[in-house]
Amino acid sequence: MGMSTRILCFLVIAGCLPAVITPAHAVPVFARKYGFSCTMCHSSYPRLNDFGQRYRNNGYQLPGREENEQTVLDGPAPFAGRTNFGYNRDRFRNTPKAQNVNELQVGGLDILSAGLVKQNIGYFLVYLPEIRGSRGLAAQSGTLEMANVVFSHVTSLNLNARVGRFEGAWLPFSAKRLLTIAPYEIYDFTGPSGLSLAATQTGVELSGGTRSGLRYGAGWVDGSTTNTSSDAPSDLYLRAVKVFGPGEGQTAGQRLGAVAYFGEARPADALLANERHSLNRWGLDAAVNLREWNFDLQYLRGSDDAALAGRPGNYVFSGGFLQAMYLPSTKWVGVARYDLVNTPDGPGADIKRWTVAGRYYLADNIAWHTEYSRRTVDLFGTSQAKEDFFTTRIDWAF
């Protein structure tokens, strides 16, 4: 297929999309169930607004209407999908083994199912089928990214229990529902322990909140991928949030939060792999909302035991991001973010990333996403590895 044919294909598909745009309807699972538009729960899909956050916190039930909720057996089929296709350009400099990308690409497929089994028992499942990559088709590892059951209102304290594989309360800003393709670097950064906060975890989480704006969560999860199947789960986390004013800090209300995570991991060094050593993460975060502007701030500090790093002294890193979002309407959103990860001298390298992105919503569930991101990594001060990423693509939930 020649370049001109591919461009033609892309334009034809993009041209067809406006025909799909119809009055707010038929979008994934929850919206279909209620007959709502996506923007009921999303400020700009996939990012949740305060209403969506409360809906999620309430175990996929509208707060106060739990008795009237339909189960998945009563409503429309509880399945949805998400994919994207468009132009990607990814250029690397001074980066060993990295391969430049310059192509029109279909970028993966998420299959999602969610709903209520009965009152106060909900589930959420995301499956990524395996896709073998080739030119024009992004590779995807087959995985069950999320599969959890949430029991709501377990006690009179308005406590929820989530069990299974999930994105937990340790993340102040969702890594799965972010508005950029570029990740939050500090969440992705593993350090020598191999623990990525952006990865979903298997375990148990208790969470809840009060009418005064206090939100809390605590969990017990498997932790780092370096742990083996025979290791007893030993990672624990706590999160506390205070929201000032009405809202959840997504589009209204001002939010301050703190998280602490303690766990264990095995060293990468095969000779030491029979030992487990400690790690910890702690962070502070804030979300400020001023009318159509949203500002997010994350600071995180991590420490992996010296034995995990194979060096004298603990491996201590820190960083975070500052993100600004402009949400003037449900039609479009602008995002700018600066990510920073400060790693200790020696084996590590500081990571900096600038990202700007815009999403224009052709329909509530179809976004035209354009993004530029530059990532630099300081390599011992001798050279700087750079990645320049540009994409313009259609992001479609159906």
Next chain:
Amino acid sequence: MKRLVCLGFGLLVLGALLLPTHGVVAGGGFMANGLLPPIPVPSDNPQSDAKIILGKTLYFDKRLSSDSTVSCATCHRPDAGWADVTPVSEGVDHKKGGRNSPTILNAGYIIPQFWDGRAVHLEKQAVGPVANPVEMDLPLPKLIERLKVIPGYCQMFQAAFGTEPTVDGVAKAIASFELTIVSGNSPYDKYLQGNRDAMSASAVRGMKLFQGKGHCMACHSGPAFSDSGYHNLGIGYKSGKFADVGRYEVTKNRRDMGAFRTPTLRNVAITPPYLHDGSEPTLKAVIDLYDLGSVPNPNLDPMMLPLQLSRREKADLVEYLKALTGDPVVVVEPEMPR
């Protein structure tokens, strides 16, 4: 492989193109704002012409009040969208209640009745205001005494029920009449039926906001635009107290403190003022209130959140609400029996 992917995407786009466009809005979810179904008629009060005529006559008859100055139609005026134009209506001796008169239009679809839901069906609601001291102030035994001495009514009750006037008969007759006050076929209904020109572009944008960012549909759901639920918006909350405790008065459950039943939004544009106390004069004022997340109070409904609506979005919502105005229901006031 590439061909397969291309083919797959082609089929996906084609499938999406073939999806029904409207009707999904009407029937896509269990809370969807669809077309009005046939009016539900209670099995213990089937409709009859004689009953409806009797109910209509009673509805307009001021002799159902203690000083013969107030009828049902005084506060639920046919010329004012079958509601009242003042925040709260005046009863006998110019007494004022604390709540706004809701419209009778499509009242047959609303269960339960009254702002606090103290009556489930129209049959229970219909005689409530007659005996209420600040409304019509006529004890029901006295009402029956009055009706029994009016030969015209005796004949009408015989025709409708085969009995002399009774409280039960009065309630059923008025309810039967109110079940005929149905107003559908609004521009929104026409739009749902496929007439894309029935609503303006602004109203269509407003509809999307209603179903999404405006969060309206979380409560104003279903064909009657009401979830029949009770919600606390904080209206009348001041200095730590509610001016009106609402549903709490019926249930004595603290969770219901300051909560009121969701009103229908059909014909809302012709039934100002708004909210249970009639405190907001215009739709725009109501939307402004919602935009702020309503009035903070300890029992505020968790779905009440600031909306961050722009000026244009507010105007679009108003246009959509105007598009919910159905065909007018014209009723000629009957001659009162002697």
